[in-house]
Structures are given as C-alpha cells and as structure tokens.
Amino acid sequence: MKGKVVRPDWVKHTEMSLRGLEEGERKCKEISKPAYYGYAEASYALGREKFEGEMRLYQKALDAGYVIVDTVVHLPFRESAGHRLSRFFTTLRDETKILALKCPSCQRVIFPPRPVCGFCRITVGEKEEDWLALSDEGTVVSFQVASEREVDRVTGQLVGQPNPCGFIRLDGGDEWTILVHYLEMVDIEKLQRGMRAKAVWRPREERRGRMTDIAYFRLI
Numbered sequence: 001m002k003g004k005v006v007r008p009d010w011v012k013h014t015e016m017s018l019r020g021l022e023e024g025e026r027k028c029k030e031i032s033k034p035a036y037y038g039y040a041e042a043s044y045a046l047g048r049e050k051f052e053g054e055m056r057l058y059q060k061a062l063d064a065g066y067v068i069v070d071t072v073v074h075l076p077f078r079e080s081a082g083h084r085l086s087r088f089f090t091t092l093r094d095e096t097k098i099l100a101l102k103c104p105s106c107q108r109v110i111f112p113p114r115p116v117c118g119f120c121r122i123t124v125g126e127k128e129e130d131w132l133a134l135s136d137e138g139t140v141v142s143f144q145v146a147s148e149r150e151v152d153r154v155t156g157q158l159v160g161q162p163n164p165c166g167f168i169r170l171d172g173g174d175e176w177t178i179l180v181h182y183l184e185m186v187d188i189e190k191l192q193r194g195m196r197a198k199a200v201w202r203p204r205e206e207r208r209g210r211m212t213d214i215a216y217f218r219l220i
Helices: 009-028 034-063 082-095
Strands: 098-102 131-134 137-144 165-170 178-182 196-201 214-219
Touching: 009 034, 082 098, 178 214
Parallel strands: none
Antiparallel strands: 098 131, 137 165, 137 196, 165 178, 196 214
C-alpha cells in the first residue's frame, strides 16, 4: 500500500508561479514601449522554461520512486550599519540629503561614507568638517537596461522595476562620486551619456532610511 505523497512547499510555490506567469504574460502585452515589452516577454519565457523544467524533474523523481525531502532553512539576521552609514541613511530619510565624507588629507570624496580613506589610510568622519552634502542632481555617465528579470517563485510576477539603471555622478563630489539608481521610464533610444538627472524623492511617510527613499532619477 502506497503512502500519501506530501508535496513539498517549493512544488506548491512553483505551481503558483506558473499560474502567476499566465497573468503576467497577459499584462505584459499592455506595455507600450517595444523595448521594455521585449525584455518582459523574454523574462517570462525564461521563467516558464525554468519552472516547467523543475516540475518535470519532480514528476520524474516521483515516477522513479524517490522520496522527495522538503528542507527549508530560515536564517534571519540584522547587521549594524555603523555610525557613518547610519547617519547617511537617517539623513537621507529625514532631510532628503545625500551625505558623503571628504578626506582631510587628500581631499578625495568618500561615497558612500566609510570610516577610512582608502588612499591615505586615515580615519574620517569623526569630525563634523569631514562631512558634506552632495546635490541630488548629477550627470549620467553610463546606463544599462536589464535584458531579463527574475520571476518571483510565489507570485509568478517579475521582480523589481523595469526602469533603466543609471550611473550618476552627483554634483558636489568628484569623478568617483557615482550613485547607481533607477532612471525614469523613457524610450531607450533616447538615453545617452552626459544627460542630466535629478532625484525624485518619496513622500516622508514612505521613506525608510534606504536608497529606495529615492524613487528614481528624472532626466532634466
């Protein structure tokens, strides 16, 4: 007499993902910009190939009489950001300011704030005069558009935003003061190096002291 087969959680999640993929593929057709539609379509196709492949392997193992063991390891942890990054993130949240440090010896701008200058090997950030506020405007020195995005295993929806990602040299820093963040949704063909961009901040009640307190950078 065969015992009852208990399906592992990951199998249930994969089945949910496949159902979510169907909805996502329908919504994908509503994307107006051809390039973004193409990337979303490719992401869903890869997700479907992966999840359907996992289900085929699972069924093959069952048919062969193997026992499927479901093991979930959950290791939550928190890590201190330290004095300098804590100040950076709280100022980002409370004052919509982007802080950096300036080495008193070589005058290089240290961003994001770190306790030691990588060139001079001296401690920075302990004195108030070491701190400076950068502008929330800058110049796009490079950019990239993801050719594919991960599909959530539970919902079957694409993870993250479809926006292009910009490498933005912030005003008030030096050539290495680069912030990587989302750009606004624009036609990819219009993107070019040297474009100016400005941060679009989330409302105060939505800010959490994270880089996502900046929703994206708008091209100006």
